[in-house]
Amino acid sequence: MGATREVQWSELQRDPKSVAALADTGDVRVRRRDGAALLLMREDRVSAAGEGAFTAARALRNVLTHLPLEVAAAALTEEFPWLSLLPVEELPQFIADFTRSAQIAAEVGQWSVLAQTVREWRATAAVYADPSLLRRLTEPLTDDYGPVPTPMEVDDDAG
Structure with a gap:
């Protein structure tokens, strides 16, 4: 398997066949301006x-x-x-x-x-x-912090 190659999202859109060919030789990181990079790899x-x-x-x-x-x-x-x-x-x-x-x-x-x-x-x-x-x-707790609410009470207060 080859090293991870990088392409831009626009390259994947413009020429998906060549990007797929890259994925046949190794993983392909697809960089996007508006989000996290994607990793393209063969299922096998x-x-x-x-x-x-x-x-x-x-x-x-x-x-x-x-x-x-x-x-x-x-x-x-x-x-x-x-x-x-x-x-x-x-x-x-x-x-x-x-x-x-x-x-x-x-x-x-x-x-x-x-x-x-x-x-x-x-x-x-x-x-x-x-x-x-x-x-x-x-250390042991020495103060009384009052009653502990049940989870239902906490949910009621949040909603």
Whole structure:
């Protein structure tokens, strides 16, 4: 497969056959002035990419499951340096969440699942990096903030 080529929207409109020929050799990014770029690719490559991603996610899960925790954590910390901010006892949960999210993302073809897991854990690491924030979020509540409305009451107030 070749590198991603770029064309303008007007070129796709003017000469769709030549843009389709480009898509036969690799992905084509179609730039638009009034919106996000589009990615044009052949369906057979998308299907193969999905199968490859699913296979890679399954293999990653199996490898991380069988590695000693220290080795798996060290490998993932190279990619995500902020993991070093987490307490050691949190690392097994991160590894489990990461591998499960990778497998789910590959199975359903929605990589936002994995991205969300990484975002949430990075935010958790940021909390651990700020002792004042960590203390405020983990100390017991001593004030009475009154009754908690039911979700129905909240919806009624918004409407």
